[in-house]
Amino acid sequence: MPRLISPYFLFVLFLLFTFACEDKYELEQKYTYYEPVYTTLAEVRASVKVEPPKEITEAGKIYIKDNWLFVNEVGKGIHVIDNTDAKNPVAKSFITIPGNYDLAIKGNILYADSYIDLLAIDISNKSSIKITKRLEAIFFIYNKMGMGVDPRKGIVTDWKLKESITVSSSKGYTAQPWGGFMFDRGVAFTQSVNAGAAITPGNPATTGIGGSMARFTIEGDYLYMLDGGNVHSVSIESLADPVAKSSNYIAWDIETIFPYKGNLFFGSQSGMYIFDLTDPQKPSQISRYSHVRSCDPVVVEGDLAYVTLRSGTTCQGFTNQLEVIDIKDLKNPVLLKIYPMTNPHGLGIDNKKLFICDGDDGLKIYDATDHLNITANQLAHYKNINTYDVIPFQNVAIMTGKDGIYQFDYSDPQNIKLLSKLSILNK
Amino acid sequence: MRFILLVATLLTSLNIAAQSNLESERLKPYFVGTLSSGVQVGCGNCATGNQLSVSAYFINGLQLTRRFAVGIGVGADSYQQLKTLPLFIQLSEKLVGKKNGLFLQLNAGYAWAWYDRTEYTLPNYNQIGGIMIHPAIAYQIGVEKINLIFSIGFKRQIASYSYRYDYQNFAGVVYNEYIAKSELNRFVLQIGFGWRY
Secondary structure (H helix, E strand, O other): OHHHHOHHHHHHHHHHHHOOOEOEEEEEEEEEEEEEEEEOHHHHHOOOEEEOOOOEOOEEEEEEEOOEEEEEEOOOEEEEEEOOOOOOOEEEEEEEOOOOOOEEEEOOEEEEEEOOEEEEEEOOOOOOOEEEEEEOOOOOOHHHOEOOOOHHHOEEEEEEEEEEEEEEOOOOOOOOOOOEOOOOOOOOOOOOOOOOOOOOOOOOOOEOEOOOOOOEEEEOOEEEEEEOOEEEEEEOOOOOOOEEEEEEEOOOOEEEEEEEOOEEEEEEOOEEEEEEOOOOOOOEEEEEEEOOOOEOOEEEEOOEEEEEEEOOOOOOOOOOEEEEEEOOOOOOOEEEEEEEOOOOOOEEEEOOEEEEEOEOOOEEEEEOOOOOOOHHHEEEEEOOOOEEEEEEEOOEEEEEEOOEEEEEEOOOOOOOEEEEEEEEOOO | OHHHHHHHHHHHHHHHHHHHHHHHOEEEEEEEEEEEEEEEEEEOOHHHOOEEEEEEEEEEEEEEEOOEEEEEEEEEEEOOOEEEEEEEEEEEEEEEEOOOEEEEEEEEEEEEEEEOHHHHHOOOOEEEOEEEEEEEEEEEEEOOOEEEEEEEEEEEEEEEEEEEEEEEOOOOEEEEEEEEEEEEEEEEEEEEEEEEO
């Protein structure tokens, strides 16, 4: 009998009585999210200034005006580079503009976004700029980045990664606590803003040249700016005194804007939209050319539009190709030919010389005289460069890559030469 | 934590018990084996009533004294939503009787878990087993080298699975990870066949 009170017996007996036959479940959810970091509007607006030249760390849009090259430092400002000698570009200054992602220039006035504001900056003296006008809160989409973003606290200037853990007894999906939806940085970008170019025509004597991925463009006396799915028409009849005239909805997925002969071509994730500018304050849709969902910059020359489609994290889809579209009849754009590409980003065309930034496959240059046989007429292929965007203009092609801004002389198409490279200090 | 405390208590008490047994009832140790199987009764969703599933053990060990044996076992257990493969230690102490007798058994170890295959469709899916503890009372009907064992006890099995979504947000990569932990409790009835080498 003394055996029955051994500790082992007691222990096993204890276990037997403590057990139950019902299962228990616990669901632990760990998730990360980005919480907005605010800066007051007064602080943001007071920080525009000219500073000595800085290293380029994240090149955004590029823009050419006369002998000057303007390179957007994503979200931070604009590098001003003297490009009089394309073999030796010289950085002259850096214009600090918080929340800047795009730009356009006419005359001596630089138009740049700064989060929700549009700035008109007199750059006649590159070392002493002057803000001639600020259109406050014109970009209204920015303040709608998420239900949890509170514009009363200021401007969202950063996002802080936070981690949260919850334990519950049932399965479920918890949305990000700030309620946000996918939205890119800056002025309501729906796509990554890593540059994008091709000639944005106009009168180069007065207007500069932007890229195929530009979201700002100038046509006549109007500056057009994309803001989410809308386009703002801003009168710049008086260059230093821009006046917001209207905002019109185009499509939720528009990404780029390209003016050509009194029309606007919008590149969107689902197709290309052609709008008439007879009334510059109210662009009216002429037609829409649809394609599979992907990122889609567009350039136009003559009766042809060139569209690149690419896949990627933000672009969705699996298509990587160049499409040539007949736009002789603007009401009825017709696809003429498709050329497979690797991962084409920005593109540009100048007098039938077609430049395509094909992602990791480098820069490809084609003679597009025979538009039905473009890839058979390759003029050059610069490999081993991760390329984003290119502006070919007056025999010099300026191309942004991951590691630098390259300039090529294509005055002799059979002998295209690298002129210079401005390094980008990738962080 | 509760299990750690219990196991610590167990080891302490066993040490005392084993020493006591070894000292009082010395025996030349010999190898023993058991093959047993049975049913597990319990409910994942008790609203639908209890459910039956199967369990099987194969144990080899040493009879250290007339009363006390220790062994190592491997098993195959089934639950409604998962299967497990336990690897465990069995401690067995005879309470009363000689050839036939009443035993207390404790099976404790770790079990690897495999959930229903539908769960495999989840991203970054990971199945994690857990501690298995199974105390039981057994009755042995023995002959010279072989015996039959009937046991009744409770089993607690911990298991979990996790899955994780990583996705690109506008500002960087974020993730959403779910860890579903289960504590499975079962009433276990087994019939075993034992032998000595």
